[in-house]
Amino acid sequence: MWLETILAIGMVISAVFAIYLKETVSSVLSLSTMMILLSLLYFNMNAPFAAIFQLALGAGTSAIFLLAGDSLTKRSNEKTSKKTLLMGLIVSAFLSVPLLIGTVVPQSFTQTAEFSLSIALWDLRAIDVLAQGLVVLTAALGVVLLLKEERRRK
Amino acid sequence: MDYIILSVTILAIGIVGLVTKHDLIKMLIAIEMITAAATMNFVVFGSLMNDSLGQAFSILALSVDACVTAVALALAITIFKKLNIRDVRDLSEQTEEEPPTVEES
Numbered sequence: 001m002w003l004e005t006i007l008a009i010g011m012v013i014s015a016v017f018a019i020y021l022k023e024t025v026s027s028v029l030s031l032s033t034m035m036i037l038l039s040l041l042y043f044n045m046n047a048p049f050a051a052i053f054q055l056a057l058g059a060g061t062s063a064i065f066l067l068a069g070d071s072l073t074k075r076s077n078e079k080t081s082k083k084t085l086l087m088g089l090i091v092s093a094f095l096s097v098p099l100l101i102g103t104v105v106p107q108s109f110t111q112t113a114e115f116s117l118s119i120a121l122w123d124l125r126a127i128d129v130l131a132q133g134l135v136v137l138t139a140a141l142g143v144v145l146l147l148k149e150e151r152r153r154k
Numbered sequence: 155m156d157y158i159i160l161s162v163t164i165l166a167i168g169i170v171g172l173v174t175k176h177d178l179i180k181m182l183i184a185i186e187m188i189t190a191a192a193t194m195n196f197v198v199f200g201s202l203m204n205d206s207l208g209q210a211f212s213i214l215a216l217s218v219d220a221c222v223t224a225v226a227l228a229l230a231i232t233i234f235k236k237l238n239i240r241d242v243r244d245l246s247e248q249t250e251e252e253p254p255t256v257e258e259s
Contacts, residue, residue, distance in 0.1 A: 008160045015164050015187055019171035024179050031183050034164075038190060041157075042197055050197045050212045054190075057216045062186055062223050069227040070179050073234040095167070098159045116206035125210050132214050139221035146228040 004044060008099045011037045013092040020088035022078040024070045028063050035059035049117050157198040164191040176242050178230040182223060189219045 011034050018030035035058035042051035121129060164187055171184030193215045200208015230240075239245050 008157075011160065012163055012167070015167045018183055018187065019167060019175065019180070024177070027180060027183055031186060034187070035190065038194065045197065045201050047197050047201060047209050047212075050209045050216075053213045053216045054193075057220045058186070058190060061220050065220075065223050065227050066179060066182060066186075069182070069230055072231050073179070073240050074238070095163050098163065099156075117209050120206045120210040121213070124207065125214070128214055132217055135218055136221055139225050142225050143228040146225075146232050149232070 004041065005099060007037050007041050007044070009096045011041070012095050012099065013089075016088050016092040016095065020080075020084055020091070022080045022084070025067065026080070028066045028070065031066070032059045032063040035062070157194065161191045161194045161198065164188075164194070178233070178240050178242060181242070182226055182230070185226070186219070186223065189215070189222075193219070 014030045014034040014037065018027045018034060021027045021030060035054060039051040039054040039059065042048075042054055168184045168187035168191060171187065172181055175181055175184060193212050196208045196212040196215060198208075200206065200211070233245065234240055237245070237248055239248060
């Protein structure tokens, strides 16, 4: 009960700071913290596969993409003032109140997660998985074409 | 704990960030937040219904989300290299001042 509440409040605080902080690197780190806490929440809900994907893609890959994007573009010299930090803390404290008041209902899967997920993914949603592969390939092709076009111009 | 309150709070923070921030990377961070809040609902409702389909959908959504981030960042890098702009307000001014011709586009 308390663990979920602490994780949720931590998520709200890191989400607010990801938006409020002026330095992009700090924002990305705050976002990664939020994603790590979200994956811990998934683990707590006994949803391990979603948690691992959240950790790998949400916290890891996206953070690397965003940091690479930040380093490849011009950085702003703005620094977060103490007033902004204080404002972020006040906003996150205000937004955490509904989470403290909210009713606590522990939720978890009772069936064997591994077995039922493999059925759900490969038997029920096999076409979706194939279509998703197509989406990933199209996205990769799009990124390659966008960056190749830039090289040609140079 | 009511996970829906958490999901709505994260979604609201993301929307506020998307509306108020003008930096391309910051806007992407806000979009990441919005998609994380939306994906969370799949797992929460899946666990409420005691069904693993929610986890399967969340895995699919997370993979597509990573693709979206990659393409959006490639666009942001291309815009920066071409116009030396990272602020969307400057981008709007640029397009208003110099409408692209057919040859350029």
